[in-house]
Amino acid sequence: MLVELFITLVKILFIFAVTVGFFAPVLTWVERKQSALMQDRIGANRADIMGFTVLGLFHIIADALKMFTKEDFIPDGANKVLHTISPIIALVPALLTFAVVPFGGQYTLFDTEVNLVISDLDVGLLFVFAIASLATYGYVIAGWSSNNNWSLLGSMRTASQMISYEVTMGLTIIGVLMVYESMKLTEIGAIQENFWMWGIFLQPLGFIMFLTASIAENKRIPFDAPEAESELVAGYFTEYSGLKFGMFFMAEFIEMVTIGAIMTILFLGAWHIPFLTTATLLSWFDFLGTTGSNLVVMLIHVGVFFAKVCFFIYLQMIIRWTLPRFRYDQIMKLGWKILLPLSLANILVTGLVILALN
Amino acid sequence: MAYYVNRGSEMTWWEKSYIPEIIKGMWLTTRRFFHNLFGFIPFFLGTEKNRRIMTVYYPEEQVQYPVAYRGRPVLAQNEDGQPACVACGLCEIACPAYCIHIEPGQNSGKQNQYERWPDVFNIDYAICIFCGNCEEACPEEAIFMSDECEISMLDRKQMLYTKEQLLVPVADLQKRIEFTRNMYAKWNY
Numbered sequence: 001m002l003v004e005l006f007i008t009l010v011k012i013l014f015i016f017a018v019t020v021g022f023f024a025p026v027l028t029w030v031e032r033k034q035s036a037l038m039q040d041r042i043g044a045n046r047a048d049i050m051g052f053t054v055l056g057l058f059h060i061i062a063d064a065l066k067m068f069t070k071e072d073f074i075p076d077g078a079n080k081v082l083h084t085i086s087p088i089i090a091l092v093p094a095l096l097t098f099a100v101v102p103f104g105g106q107y108t109l110f111d112t113e114v115n116l117v118i119s120d121l122d123v124g125l126l127f128v129f130a131i132a133s134l135a136t137y138g139y140v141i142a143g144w145s146s147n148n149n150w151s152l153l154g155s156m157r158t159a160s161q162m163i164s165y166e167v168t169m170g171l172t173i174i175g176v177l178m179v180y181e182s183m184k185l186t187e188i189g190a191i192q193e194n195f196w197m198w199g200i201f202l203q204p205l206g207f208i209m210f211l212t213a214s215i216a217e218n219k220r221i222p223f224d225a226p227e228a229e230s231e232l233v234a235g236y237f238t239e240y241s242g243l244k245f246g247m248f249f250m251a252e253f254i255e256m257v258t259i260g261a262i263m264t265i266l267f268l269g270a271w272h273i274p275f276l277t278t279a280t281l282l283s284w285f286d287f288l289g290t291t292g293s294n295l296v297v298m299l300i301h302v303g304v305f306f307a308k309v310c311f312f313i314y315l316q317m318i319i320r321w322t323l324p325r326f327r328y329d330q331i332m333k334l335g336w337k338i339l340l341p342l343s344l345a346n347i348l349v350t351g352l353v354i355l356a357l358n
Numbered sequence: 359m360a361y362y363v364n365r366g367s368e369m370t371w372w373e374k375s376y377i378p379e380i381i382k383g384m385w386l387t388t389r390r391f392f393h394n395l396f397g398f399i400p401f402f403l404g405t406e407k408n409r410r411i412m413t414v415y416y417p418e419e420q421v422q423y424p425v426a427y428r429g430r431p432v433l434a435q436n437e438d439g440q441p442a443c444v445a446c447g448l449c450e451i452a453c454p455a456y457c458i459h460i461e462p463g464q465n466s467g468k469q470n471q472y473e474r475w476p477d478v479f480n481i482d483y484a485i486c487i488f489c490g491n492c493e494e495a496c497p498e499e500a501i502f503m504s505d506e507c508e509i510s511m512l513d514r515k516q517m518l519y520t521k522e523q524l525l526v527p528v529a530d531l532q533k534r535i536e537f538t539r540n541m542y543a544k545w546n547y
Contacts, residue, residue: 037394038387040413208377322387323380329360 003112011118015098018306019254025060027253027313032059034314035321070242075147078239082145087240087247090138093131094254100124101261102186104271104301105278107294116271116302117186124185125173128262129166132217135251136162139219139226139236142248146239154235157328158219158226164335165216165223168209171343175206175350176266189270193277199267205346207267209339214259215316216335218252222323225331260312261305268308271301425537428490428503430483434535435525442500442528445476449492449501457485458492479521483509493538502526502534 029044033056036043044056052058074083104116121127136159143155179202180188192198200207216223227235237248264270273281278297285293326334373379414421423429434442445462461478465471492501504526511517528535 034391038391040390040394042413042415318384318387318391319380322383327360 007112007114008118011116015103015118016095019095019098019257020250023257023313024250024253025064027256028063028249029057029060030313031317031320032056034317038318038321064246067243067246072242072244073239075239077147079145079147082141083239084244086138086142086145087244087251088138089141090135091247091251091254093135093138094251094258096131097128097258098261100127100185101258102189102265102270103261103305104298105186105190107298109291109294109298114298115186116298120184120186123183125177125183125188128185128258129170129173132255132258133162133166135255138251142240143236146236148239150232150234151236151238154226154228154232154238157232158236161216161219161223161226161331161335164332165213165339168335168339168343169213169217171340171347172203172206172210172213173266175203175343175346178347178350178354179203185265189265189272192269193272195269195272195274198269203267203346203350205342207263209343209346210267211263211315212334212339214263215319216331218255218259218316220252220256220316221320222326223331224325225328228325256313256316257309259316260309263312264305264308268312271305273300273304423505423507425505425533427505427507428488429506430488430504430509431481431486431490431492431501431524432504432506432526432531433479433521433524434500434502434528434531436528440472440475441479441521441525442498443476443479443496444474444498444500445479446474446497448495448497452491452495454489454491455485455487457482457487476521479524480518481524482518484514484517494542499535499538502531502538504531504534 033043035041044059045053047053047056047058047062049058074080099118100121102115102117102120106113106115108114139158139162140155143151143153143158176188176199177183179199180191182188182191219226226232227237232238237245240248272278278301281297281300282293285296287293288296436442443460445460447460447462450458450460459478459480459482460476463472463475463477465473488503490503493503509517
């Protein structure tokens with residue numbers, strides 16, 4: 001019992017260290033530097049400690065310091081309670097989804113079965129979507145409580161966009177569920193040990209639609225109508241400053257990681273290397289003993305998983321810096337008139353194929 | 359309702375399906391990204407010529423501006439240390455922003471003395487618009503636009519340059535002098 005508690009605590013700490021400690025701050029740097037490189041610029045390189053800039057990595061520290069020392073401003077006429085808690089409502093779901101996201105398979109370490117997921121729920125996929133849609137409340141409340149026209153407009157756009165694209169998202173994963181016949185994310189990951197069972201081959205249309213819908217859910221360009229700088233100042237977080245703004249910012253980056261993780265598990269073979277089963281990998285490191293070989297394979301799998309997550313983050317960033325923003329009516333048209341019928345057709349075709357194969 | 363502009367170009371079905379065109383755009387940016395990822399040698403590791411891209415690390419690296427560039431106006435200083443200016447006031451009149459202030463020196467009538475020279479010659483760079491009219495108006499080849507453009511200050515008062523600060527030896531200005539001679543000779547005043 002105590003061992004299990006310890007293992008769970010270690011896993012929670014690991015996830016926190018990776019998302020909040022590594023991905024969220026580093027992605028702010030990556031986004032600046034990548035966009036700079038793509039546009040023939042040099043990017044952030046001015047923050048230095050004793051003359052060393054380290055490619056501008058100290059901008060992370062500078063940003064954090066700036067956010068901590070800024071005035072925490074609540075505008076006149078704002079609802080103070082809601083204004084304060086809405087960034088928390090936005091941030092917590094982004095972190096919570098990682099509770100069911102597996103970042104590795106099952107390994108035997110010191111005669112103990114270690115499952116690399118914090119909580120292996122039977123309805124893991126549903127849990128992800130249930131929690132992820134809670135974040136909408138944070139954004140809507142943030143816009144409503146700040147007593148600002150632009151914020152309200154931004155939050156209304158957020159609400160409509162999130163609802164529209166959640167429909168597509170939900171219908172897209174039905175295709176995935178039909179193929180894998182499981183809602184457990186660990187099981188879906190385990191099935192994809194076979195390279196030709198990867199979701200990207202079984203559900204290619206679903207993959208593209210899920211990627212589109214999840215970028216829309218994260219409100220990143222080309223779907224950033226809720227926070228359109230040129231139209232709405234900054235959308236729902238116009239009236240936020242200091243660390244509250246930082247929480248919205250962090251939520252966006254952590255959601256990018258979440259989307260990357262979910263996409264990896266559903267479509268890109270989770271923690272598996274193509275054509276290499278876990279058994280083969282284990283046999284390679286047999287000379288290290290059971291614990292040793294399991295430990296090495298575990299590290300490889302976790303590394304592969306996060307490499308795939310990084311690939312999806314890179315994809316999202318490159319899409320963000322390549323495409324212009326959709327107009328608001330175009331977003332709605334794409335959501336309801338194109339993606340929704342396509343996702344329904346995807347379910348139909350998937351069902352027919354499964355019926356024909358059986 | 360949204361306003362549609364008919365540009366007379368119908369998209370094909372291939373283009374309307376979004377995905378291929380998006381992939382094309384992403385291919386372009388990805389290529390650019392990796393090209394620059396390995397092309398961006400830091401300034402201390404290689405000169406501008408060794409790099410494959412033309413972006414410069416500005417404060418550490420300087421660009422040589424072309425001779426036609428209009429930077430801050432300066433006064434030409436003759437070999438004997440005196441300004442070539444004769445304080446005629448033509449540049450003061452030509453200046454559209456009224457940033458030049460000249461007070462002529464008093465000639466006492468001694469032998470071998472300069473006939474005319476400015477006692478005070480101020481240019482306020484906070485007002486100057488870098489149009490080059492003063493250079494064009496000058497009959498004595500005394501005021502020239504240099505290639506220096508870094509004149510931002512923390513205090514506006516420091517941007518008022520006096521005669522001593524403005525003087526630049528005539529030898530340093532040869533290229534610009536040649537350029538102005540060619541330039542204004544064409545127009546045949």
